Amino acid sequence: EAQVTQNPRYLITVTGKKLTVTCSQNMNHEYMSWYRQDPGLGLRQIYYSMNVEVTDKGDVPEGYKVSRKEKRNFPLILESPSPNQTSLYFCASRKWTSDEQFFGPGTRLTVL
């Protein structure tokens, strides 16, 4: 089944404790991205990647890192999480020549 998977789905952590949210897609998509969703602010793009070893900042990149060493994986790294990064996070992917984005199920992160 074609899908985007994210792990973990739920995470509660404390300020300053480094964490990684994994994202993987099995559709051989070139383009991958991360979004965060907050009440009243909608979905906002954090980082995106147009292909392996190519990443770029989205609208709200501060406090996040990403890497794209393999085509299928696009992990989101929070080196020193803070409470304002408490949010619902979505990973998405699409083919370069298409605009139908496939979204993962989401990761609900709480930073205490």
Added chain:
Amino acid sequence: DAKTTQPPSMDCAEGRAANLPCNHSTISGNEYVYWYRQIHSQGPQYIIHGLKNNETNEMASLIITEDRKSSTLILPHATLRDTAVYYCIVRSYGGSQGNLIFGKGTKLSVKP
């Protein structure tokens, strides 16, 4: 700045057609109209997109006015599972144009 305007909420009776309007008066010639929906905190789901002709797929129909300044998404026989927030997005197609800008959308409630 938001490129689209949608009503914040709509109700629809189960089994009836749901017609969701979207205004995009500043759309440019190379921009497509996309519709996504998000069912309660799940990842957004692509529905349909179009440039200027009306489009139909297994999920919905998209009617774009001749001047392209507005469109309507039609769910022909709404079911309770169609209760979701529906987002109308305009942007150029594919390639490096990666960021989907989600506004507030229309919250559609399908009632028995």
